[in-house]
Amino acid sequence: MKLLRVGPVGQERPAVLDESGTLLDISGVVADIDAAFLAGGGIELVRSAIVAGDLPVVEPGVRVGPPIARPGKIVCIGLNYSDHAAETGAETPAEPVVFMKAANTVIGPDDQVLVPRASEKTDWEVELAVVIGRTARYLPGHAEALACVAGYAISNDVSEREFQLERGGQWDKGKSCETFNPFGPWLVTADEIPDPQALGLRLWVNGVLRQDGTTKNQIFGVAEVIRYLSQFMVLEPGDVINTGTPAGVALGLPDPKPYLKAGDVVEVEIDGLGRQRQEVGKA
Structure with missing residues (x-):
């Protein structure tokens, strides 16, 4: 699975690139891709959301930010x-x-x-x-x-x-x-x-x-x-x-x-x- 964060600097929202190459918004499933996401089973939550479907498509041309909100170190x-x-x-x-x-x-x-x-x-x-x-x-x-x-x-x-x-x-x-x-x-x-x-x-x-x-x-x-x-x-x-x-x-x-x-x-x-x-x- 390919996780990423998209949007203007400081306003990024979480997204996932599905197997077809479509970029999907997962901000309704998880708050962000950060330490809490990783420690709290966020990857599995996103997998389940992809299977369930109905995730909104991200608009084309959006900026891609760093895939982790801010590393601890x-x-x-x-x-x-x-x-x-x-x-x-x-x-x-x-x-x-x-x-x-x-x-x-x-x-x-x-x-x-x-x-x-x-x-x-x-x-x-x-x-x-x-x-x-x-x-x-x-x-x-x-x-x-x-x-x-x-x-x-x-x-x-x-x-x-x-x-x-x-x-x-x-x-x-x-x-x-x-x-x-x-x-x-x-x-x-x-x-x-x-x-x-x-x-x-x-x-x-x-x-x-x-x-x-x-x-x-x-x-x-x-x-x-x-x-x-x-x-x-x-x-x-x-x-x-x-x-x-x-x-x-x-x-x-x-x-x-x-x-x-x-x-x-x-x-x-x-x-x-x-x-x-x-x-x-x-x-």
Whole structure:
């Protein structure tokens, strides 16, 4: 099932894309797609409503917002593809590299990305996002970890490399600028993605294919990432995990590196999870 939220910024309402490709309004069934929805059996309520029928059709041309109203937290895994670690000159990590991204970075999949003021090194990163559907703490194994997944989506983990790597401290300040997490278009429920380690990821900038990878090359797979994180923090319904990016980011390309600038267009897709398109502007 493909869940999404549609409407103007701050006024999104929940919707579902049915098997025929028709977009249906489910705001009469659930209030929103958020932590309460995931924790309270919202997915099954929507399944029942689809079977019952009579859901109103959403008008064409409506804006698509992020598929989760607001994540509780965004936990990110760095250097999680061997080819990406190699292109940045980093050693393959022995344990997952963990950092956080501000929850208010989340925007819709086709909303404008803003290059921060004083930025010269704004970069792109296509990533598989995992949405948590039940509380996870001290999980013993991979089966228990995957049982906590509500579904999957696309994240573009936009990053400012100078802020991240050259300004001291932790990575977070290069990751948490406004608009730095285009998310969606859909939350695809876990039953539709039987193997999260078999998904192709691609990203284009101005029509040029920059990233073309597969989740099978993750150093730490989805199940291990969730299990690992649960040893250090409690994961809750509505939390998002960005699981890393394959090679092809601007940071890893030869000089002069083609960092993003106003007027650029970024397109992102992951097998089975849809497609994004962002025009780049200035903050």
